[in-house]
Amino acid sequence: MAPADVARELHDMPANRRAEVAKALDDDKLADALEELPEEEQVSLISALDTERAADVLEEMDPDDAADLIRDLPEDVAEQLLDRMEPDEASDVRMLLNYAEFSAGGMMTPEPIILAADATVANALALARAEEVTPALASMVFVCRPPLDTPSGRYIGAAHLQRLLREPPSTLVSTMLDTNLEPLSPQSPLAEVSRYFATYNLVVAPVVDDQQHLVGAVTVDDLVDHMLPDDWRGDQMDELAPEQVNNG
Amino acid sequence: MAPADVARELHDMPANRRAEVAKALDDDKLADALEELPEEEQVSLISALDTERAADVLEEMDPDDAADLIRDLPEDVAEQLLDRMEPDEASDVRMLLNYAEFSAGGMMTPEPIILAADATVANALALARAEEVTPALASMVFVCRPPLDTPSGRYIGAAHLQRLLREPPSTLVSTMLDTNLEPLSPQSPLAEVSRYFATYNLVVAPVVDDQQHLVGAVTVDDLVDHMLPDDWRGDQMDELAPEQVNNG
Structure with a gap:
């Protein structure tokens, strides 16, 4: 079940x-x-x-x-x-x-996929396909200077899983970073995080503090959870017209 | 740019x-x-x-x-x-x-990744890594009886890209379908679609009509677009407290 x-x-x-x-x-x-x-x-x-x-x-x-x-x-x-x-x-x-519930820091997971600068596409795919990784988290990998743990690794950049699939297994992930992607700050409020996801059509996004440490990643399912009313599993939302849900 | x-x-x-x-x-x-x-x-x-x-x-x-x-x-x-x-x-x-703007049918894209029942993991990955496919759409492939086009293909099931990465390239995609995944109906209203994504932690979901035709797929970025106020690129949402955004 x-x-x-x-x-x-x-x-x-x-x-x-x-x-x-x-x-x-x-x-x-x-x-x-x-x-x-x-x-x-x-x-x-x-x-x-x-x-x-x-x-x-x-x-x-x-x-x-x-x-x-x-x-x-x-x-x-x-x-x-x-x-x-x-x-x-x-x-x-x-x-x-330490972070407000409705901030990037409060919504993020501290366990995204993190690789060293010398990791290859093969290394990245081996981590991404692990059963305990959700599809959203698997869609992007992050490159850091050691230690390769949040919240102490220094953020270098992010690469899309889909992009990695286009390259031979021996290619370095660090040559395929998305240079357009600005990380979120852990203090970014819900409104800013939603705009960010809608603008960049993302599934997961890096959260980096002001000392350039990767502290976690927000996935879009966590964002949707936080955008919905707290009792969204009840029937309350069925009573609302789409405009109300949309313009809330 | x-x-x-x-x-x-x-x-x-x-x-x-x-x-x-x-x-x-x-x-x-x-x-x-x-x-x-x-x-x-x-x-x-x-x-x-x-x-x-x-x-x-x-x-x-x-x-x-x-x-x-x-x-x-x-x-x-x-x-x-x-x-x-x-x-x-x-x-x-x-x-x-034909569908209301704030329904699954009105939000969906008619061009998800569609495969025949005899397609292999290698076939699926070749389509998923194409540059014009967004990361969200690439995260799931759909299996149909021919014709392999929306809105006339008969829906058989869906498989997660991440799941496909765990199998040899010659494995049939149809042996790896997610049997827990109920498709959305094109008439499903926004509130139901948001609950569905939050419940199943999905990134993309199949939309199937009552004759079992795959008519399209809703991606979570389209959902977030529709959950946000229409002028979300303005500064209006910054003025709202998180509770207002959350409980809208």
């Missing part, structure tokens, strides 16, 4: 039954489903688990979704959960919590 | 100067820039050209953008332009004009 369908099933259950089913799911299945639920249901589900289990589930979520959920919890609960999470996962989430 | 930047230059010019520059641009350069301008400026620019030239420029535009522009012209002018366009291009645009 796809995560969206598991989420739909959970959404349609009475709250007590929902907590029972959540407890019975694997950590990663529950994490995937949580990402698709309205925020208030995420909060009530996570609060129904004991701290250890809740921390395990948060570790399995995309860091940007985990950060959005943690933002909605009481401060002491949030701090307890972050303390129980693996240090690596917790530090990704803590970094995202 | 990127189309978005040409559009920005045109946008910042006085109207009479703008018409002069438009006349001096190549058909395809002007078409690309038009796609990035607010609709009222598109209308005034197209109206400043003679019918022959205007028809040539419309032919170079993405059919969905051309349809959106034609919708805003007086009916007799629209009919004249459609008559002067190449029959193939005109019929794509006429088909799109």
